[in-house]
Amino acid sequence: MSRRTEHQTAGHVAVETDSRIDNAQGTDPVSAPDGPINSEGQPEAASTQAGSTEAANLKTERDQLLDRLARLQAEFDNSRKREQRERGEFRDYATANVIEHFLPVIDNFQLALKSGGSADQLRTGVELIVKQMEDILRNLNVQVVPTVGTQFDPRVHEALDSVERNDVPDHQVLDEVRRGYTLRDKMLRPALVRVAKNEEQKSA
Secondary structure, three states: OOHHHHHHHHHHHHHHHHHHHHHHHOOOOOOOOOOOEOOOOOEHHHHHHHHHHHHHHHHHHHHHHHHHHHHHHHHHHHHHHHHHHHHHHHHHHHHHHHHHHHHHHHHHHHHHHHOOOOHHHHHHHHHHHHHHHHHHHHHOOEEEOOOOOOEOOOOOEEEEEEEEOOOOOOOEEEEEEEOOEEEOOEEEEOEEEEEEEOHHHHHO
């Protein structure tokens, strides 16, 4: 064999050997990715794109939550304002209902003041007006506190003074100075009364 043939053969073997080494190391220049690789083995460009997508999703979710919070706040404010308005309307309605009952009473007082009758006629007219007012209060569930002849009760009575009396039980109400009223179970005002003071009964 000539030297030229030996040289060509040796070169061919060297080329094949280098090719095998390159294939074993996985450095195929066609399949190798372009650009730097991150710690997860992915190209940094793809990792950056994924991070941008995640940030955009988080921003969208945040905006949706803020919008929902704003809507809930607006609904709460509207509900509170509506409740206040309805409460005011109910109070005005209740007040108007009570006033409407007493308008005829005022009319009768004005007629009594304009009348030219005697004192007895005026007194009779006032008594009728008082009875009319009592009927109205009764229709509104307002009750008069019992006084004269009952035992003094600090829950419904207020003692103006005491009078020494030995012919009636101690702490019995003798006189009513001012009427007291209750609305169902609620005290509107206590009755102002005078109370008996029986020293003989206390010492017995």
